[in-house]
Amino acid sequence: MAGSDISLKTSISLDSITKIYKGNTVIDHIDLDLQEGEFLSLLGPSGSGKTTILRMVAGLVTPDEGKVILRGEDISFTPPNKRNMGMVFQQYALFPHMTIQENVTYGLKARKLPKAEITERVQKYLELVDLKHLAGRRPRELSGGQQQRVSLARALAVEPVVLLFDEPLSNLDVRLKEQMLKEIRHLHRKLGFTAIYVTHDQNEALYLSDKIAVLNKGKIEQFSSPEEILKNPTSAFVADFFGYTNRIENVVLMDEQTAQIGDVKIPVGHLGIDAHPNDQGFLLLRLNAAQILDLQNQQTFMDEKEATAIRAEIRDSRYLGDETELRLHIRDGIEQEITVKLPQMLTPLPPEGMQIRFRFQAEAICFYKGDGRT
Amino acid sequence: MLAKVGKTVTFIYVTIILLFILAPLFMILLVSFNPTNMFQFPPDTFSFQNYTQLFQDERILSSIGLSVFIGLVSTIIASFIGLFAAVGLVRGKLPGKNLLESLFLGPLIVPLVTTGIGFLLIFVPLGLAGSPTAIILAHSVVISPYIIRILIASMRQFDPVQEEAAIVHGASPLYAFATIVFPQLLPALLSGAILSFLVSLDEYTVTVFLTQAETVTLPIQIYQLVSVDINPVVTALASVMVILAFVLITILEKRLQIHKYL
Amino acid sequence: MNRMQRFYTMLGWIAVLYMLLMFIYPVLKVVITSVWVNGQFTFDNYKTIFSTAIYRQVLVKTLWISIVSTFITLIIGYALANFIAKRPAKKQGFWLMIVIASMFMSLTVRLFGWMIVLGEKGPIIQLFRLLFGEKQELTLMFSSVAVIIGIVHFVLPFVVLNIYTTLKKIEPSLSEASIMLGASPMRTFWKVIFPLSLPGVYAGASLAFSLAASTFLVPTILGGPKDSLMSNLAYNSTITVGNMGLGSAISFVLLIIIVAVLMGLSALERRGHHASESR
Ligand SMILES: Nc1ncnc2c1ncn2[C@@H]1O[C@H](COP(=O)(O)OP(=O)(O)O)[C@@H](O)[C@H]1O
Ligand SMILES: [Mg+2]
Numbered sequence: 001m002a003g004s005d006i007s008l009k010t011s012i013s014l015d016s017i018t019k020i021y022k023g024n025t026v027i028d029h030i031d032l033d034l035q036e037g038e039f040l041s042l043l044g045p046s047g048s049g050k051t052t053i054l055r056m057v058a059g060l061v062t063p064d065e066g067k068v069i070l071r072g073e074d075i076s077f078t079p080p081n082k083r084n085m086g087m088v089f090q091q092y093a094l095f096p097h098m099t100i101q102e103n104v105t106y107g108l109k110a111r112k113l114p115k116a117e118i119t120e121r122v123q124k125y126l127e128l129v130d131l132k133h134l135a136g137r138r139p140r141e142l143s144g145g146q147q148q149r150v151s152l153a154r155a156l157a158v159e160p161v162v163l164l165f166d167e168p169l170s171n172l173d174v175r176l177k178e179q180m181l182k183e184i185r186h187l188h189r190k191l192g193f194t195a196i197y198v199t200h201d202q203n204e205a206l207y208l209s210d211k212i213a214v215l216n217k218g219k220i221e222q223f224s225s226p227e228e229i230l231k232n233p234t235s236a237f238v239a240d241f242f243g244y245t246n247r248i249e250n251v252v253l254m255d256e257q258t259a260q261i262g263d264v265k266i267p268v269g270h271l272g273i274d275a276h277p278n279d280q281g282f283l284l285l286r287l288n289a290a291q292i293l294d295l296q297n298q299q300t301f302m303d304e305k306e307a308t309a310i311r312a313e314i315r316d317s318r319y320l321g322d323e324t325e326l327r328l329h330i331r332d333g334i335e336q337e338i339t340v341k342l343p344q345m346l347t348p349l350p351p352e353g354m355q356i357r358f359r360f361q362a363e364a365i366c367f368y369k370g371d372g373r374t
Numbered sequence: 375m376l377a378k379v380g381k382t383v384t385f386i387y388v389t390i391i392l393l394f395i396l397a398p399l400f401m402i403l404l405v406s407f408n409p410t411n412m413f414q415f416p417p418d419t420f421s422f423q424n425y426t427q428l429f430q431d432e433r434i435l436s437s438i439g440l441s442v443f444i445g446l447v448s449t450i451i452a453s454f455i456g457l458f459a460a461v462g463l464v465r466g467k468l469p470g471k472n473l474l475e476s477l478f479l480g481p482l483i484v485p486l487v488t489t490g491i492g493f494l495l496i497f498v499p500l501g502l503a504g505s506p507t508a509i510i511l512a513h514s515v516v517i518s519p520y521i522i523r524i525l526i527a528s529m530r531q532f533d534p535v536q537e538e539a540a541i542v543h544g545a546s547p548l549y550a551f552a553t554i555v556f557p558q559l560l561p562a563l564l565s566g567a568i569l570s571f572l573v574s575l576d577e578y579t580v581t582v583f584l585t586q587a588e589t590v591t592l593p594i595q596i597y598q599l600v601s602v603d604i605n606p607v608v609t610a611l612a613s614v615m616v617i618l619a620f621v622l623i624t625i626l627e628k629r630l631q632i633h634k635y636l
Numbered sequence: 637m638n639r640m641q642r643f644y645t646m647l648g649w650i651a652v653l654y655m656l657l658m659f660i661y662p663v664l665k666v667v668i669t670s671v672w673v674n675g676q677f678t679f680d681n682y683k684t685i686f687s688t689a690i691y692r693q694v695l696v697k698t699l700w701i702s703i704v705s706t707f708i709t710l711i712i713g714y715a716l717a718n719f720i721a722k723r724p725a726k727k728q729g730f731w732l733m734i735v736i737a738s739m740f741m742s743l744t745v746r747l748f749g750w751m752i753v754l755g756e757k758g759p760i761i762q763l764f765r766l767l768f769g770e771k772q773e774l775t776l777m778f779s780s781v782a783v784i785i786g787i788v789h790f791v792l793p794f795v796v797l798n799i800y801t802t803l804k805k806i807e808p809s810l811s812e813a814s815i816m817l818g819a820s821p822m823r824t825f826w827k828v829i830f831p832l833s834l835p836g837v838y839a840g841a842s843l844a845f846s847l848a849a850s851t852f853l854v855p856t857i858l859g860g861p862k863d864s865l866m867s868n869l870a871y872n873s874t875i876t877v878g879n880m881g882l883g884s885a886i887s888f889v890l891l892i893i894i895v896a897v898l899m900g901l902s903a904l905e906r907r908g909h910h911a912s913e914s915r
Pocket of ligand 2: 050
């Protein structure tokens, strides 16, 4: 991971933490452990409670139950200004009446550090985020990306025990977002800080994190490494979040590797929690779940060479950048629609009504028990 | 054709209204150069005598001194009250905020004679009637709504996330208030304070209940000099006040667009 | 954030306490003094006000002078506010400055100016004599007319600002749409702009009435002996005559009248609002 000086010590733990607003349990007995130097993402849709958790870690919100433990010490009731944290806000939250330099200095002055140290640190972090040349400007004279870098420098400058991010990139355009993502990852590699990063964008979480906690309605659905989550989403909610956007209903699990619908057998790469053979359930498929075998005209498309090939009719097709997206109506007794993406530009664009054959790719398919609508 | 008539009509009525607003002020400036009869139009003499005498008139100078003193102290008190009221109303957890807002703006609604008699009633038993202290306390109440209204508007525009940023990065609430909130409220506070100061300088109705021979404030002095023992020096004084008020308001409007808060 | 909120709450309470002590307490003291005569609870002071002819006359005079001044101010104020709001953005600042300057300009000084303008040797009477000959009699000072002029001058800037603010909030596209649909500018004004500006008119009217009804200085400087209003009466009773109870009662009646008119105006506004909604 980060530097070798980071031993595997627990930095921050949430112990059965709970928040109730007007009778609504917004955060429901959440446990989390984060090692020193780890980068954790809290991922979930809007309203799932990400910000509330982050604010409880920061001390801006007091939990109704449970504990926040920092390096073995219960800080649940420590005021926020005594927790030594840093935070990067979605709306930047820079101080408009201060220069960039004064903004970055703010936390150090509040701590009454010696002047020499303040100067040294501010220089260091302004340089790290490449803003030294703008030190005398005011926030409103800077672009959104630059403002967010100031915000990052202000948080880094206090050398926080945990660095908190609340959707820091959601106000930036796509190109800036990419650039900032790289910068945050680079800084994390270089400085080895411990971070909690709130986002609703799975790509940000996948790119930055050592661990991802997927949140749904105030509960953690899954807490594991990005690879594990991608490969094996333990619930339909998580799968949906990570690109398993297609759904095939009314499926029965035959064995650990196969599901069946009508007469058709579909290979399955992963199983949700508690899924056993003979269970009734549904499949979630990524956009790369179909490997197209041939694109032919209806007339010549007759013989069936491959036993596992499935027939489908194209309902819609379009280019997405240099990829092609097809909406397929699956035949062979399944009669359901899925959307697939091919990594090349098909020329010409296959017309509506065209018949094709494809094969399911097991690693892009998960089986879940039940109907997934609880 | 019709549009042209409309324009002419507009021009005429706006000119009349403008004349109506400015006529008394111009008149004062005009007669201030006439040391013989200030009610004479057009003036029959021209000299700066009123202005030179203005700075020798003991009574006027002491009234100015007293009024400026009362204005400054009561504005400072009203500024604190206004600041506390605004942050409490906008961001605090106070019961019945609508009612409290009426309480703070109440001095604008309750007739000044009512408040004036009230102050007289509470200050007499305390032995404060006629003292600068009584006038200062009374003014602080009467002028505070001007500050409170501006500060409430300004505080509503302030984004609380800045406070959170300050506190997370190590500021105590007091430090955050002093370094983040207060500096950003300062322009509004200053303009409210200047307006309040002007109101205090001109406060007549409440003051007249509390004044005594040794506490003759500026407006009471002016009234004396225009109605009782008539003295043309007052025209110079009034002219200076007209010009001062114009300059202050021009600065405030150019800098802060105060009309948005009034 | 709880600690920041607690901090603000504490400051808020300090302000509330100050106002309770320095504003509510004196006003309450006025009420008590008006009904507590020689250690006894009595409405005698109020009975005196409503049964004495002179006091009743002052009451009536206060009402009609306030109402007349309010109407005049609303008309002049609306015309000026509408004119300012239609100016190019850059020129509005100049007009607003004049309005605000006259608002915070010393009222004592302004009324003094009117004394000269309306005076025996002032420009208006001089001009009148020039036109109609020396023999014609015209007096302006120390009359109800002078008082009304003074009140209008005093209240006008408040009304202009209130109406201007609501006029500025009306979407310009509304009147453009109306004119594009073929309505004349006149019709557009009365059917679109004016109804939308009513909140400002009501706010201006409330302010104008309460300032006019409670004015003390305007009749003191511009009015004659017959032009005393409620405030002057209250002052005379307390300070000149030394009857605190009666003075308190008069000033409290004035307060009640103002509050009643304000409530009436706001009820009227709400009714008008509902009527236009259901239309
Ligand atoms: N101060 C509050 N008062 C009442 N409800 C709140 C408050 N803060 C958050 N909530 C509620 O808690 C839930 C989670 O909010 P939040 O943590 O902001 O979610 P997220 O950051 O994931 O979008 C939402 O339903 C929100 O309405
Ligand atoms: Mg959030």
